[in-house]
Amino acid sequence: MPIKVPDLLPAKSKLKEENIFVMDESRAFTQDIRPLKILILNLMPLKQQTETHLLRLLGNSPLQLEIGLLHTSTHTSRNTSAEHLKQFYKSINDVKANRYDGLIITGAPIEKLPYEDVTYWEELSEIMEWSKSNVTSTLHICWGAMAGLYYHYGIDKYIMEEKLAGVFTHSLTDPHEKLLSGFDEEFVVPHSREADIRKTDIEQHPDLKILSESEEAGMYISASNDGKQIFVTGHPEYDAFTLRKEFDRDTEAGLNPPVPVNYYPDDDPAKTPKLRWRTHSNMLVSNWLNYYVYQETPYKL
Structure with missing residues (x-):
């Protein structure tokens, strides 16, 4: 089934090249079906890149989805044009009266900042509070997962001595959980972060x-018992070259970043990395949409 996106969204042409069924608003208007309404709070600096990453995964679902894009109005983006934001994005004030089947809160490269020092923390807190009564289930990614755990449960992050970057092997803690349906017993996921969430802190909350979790990368997926809050510390949405772009950017900036672990063939940055986590990523998002959104949401929002 298709995902419904704004007519002129740049990501649409890229997804069509990959044979992902994308339906624009004009065509969707003629469809007699109630699509799931999914809102993406995009906190990443390169918003158009993240749009493509997430829409690629959402478009792999058999469910019909209607996508909305949200940004924080209290922060001025330096990497995305004001025209793009004005044309395709809304703020919380624009959607506050609406209800949504699902919400995705992305990461942001600000792990070292205390939450209260983030310029849009107050607005993000408002969005997360609003989501508790207006969204069926929320999927938090990377820094978004850290922020969600801090806001909802008071669980703080810990700054790492060295950035965690690479592709790491993960195992299942509860293979019978619906979110993990169809997963292999071991699978790989990209991580790119400078802070961590401790397993012991999660275990203190019933x-x-x-x-x-991963022996090398630590806690990966946690969730509330009712499935309304899903926290994912890695970046399953990354494409094959995202870690390379980050590594090259930080190298050019003189930050001397570590070479991403298990990412380049033979750990050689001169070689082309391969995408090895696509199946897991698609399954994670499809399971979230099916079991925690579609099967839980009312027909009339």
């Missing part, structure tokens, strides 16, 4: 459960 309302939370750990679903997947």
Whole structure:
């Protein structure tokens, strides 16, 4: 089934090249079906890149989706044009009266900042509070997962001595959990972050459960018992070259970043990395949409 996106969204042409069924608003208007309404709060600096990453995964679902894009109005983006934001994005004030089947909160490269020092923390807190009564289930990614755990449960992050970057092997803590349906017992996921969430802090909350972790990368997926809050510390949405772009950017900036682990063939940055986590990523998002959104949401929002 298709995902419904704004007519002129740049990501649409890229997704069509990959044979992902994308339906624009004009065609969707003629369809007699109630699509799931999914809102993406995009906190990443390169918003158009993240749009493509997430829409690629959402478009792999058999469900028909209507996508909305949200940004924080209290922060001025330096990497995305004001015209793009004005044309395709809304703020919380624009959608506050609406209800949504699902919400995705992305990461942001600000792990070292205390939450209260983030310029849009107050607005993000408002959005997360609003989501508790206006969204069926929320999927938090990377820094978004850290921020969600801090806001909803008071669980703080810990700054790492060195950035965690690479592709790491993960295992299942509870293979019978619906979110993990169809997963292999071991699978790989990209991580790119400078802070961590400790497993022991999650275990102190009876309302939370750990679903997947990695010996090298730590806690990966946790969730509330009711499935309304899903926290994913990695970047399953990344494409094959995202980590390379980040590594090259930080190298050019003189930051001397570590070479992403298990990413380049033979750990050689001169070689072309391969995408090895597509199946897991598609399954994660499809399971979230099916079991935690579609099967839980009312027909009339």
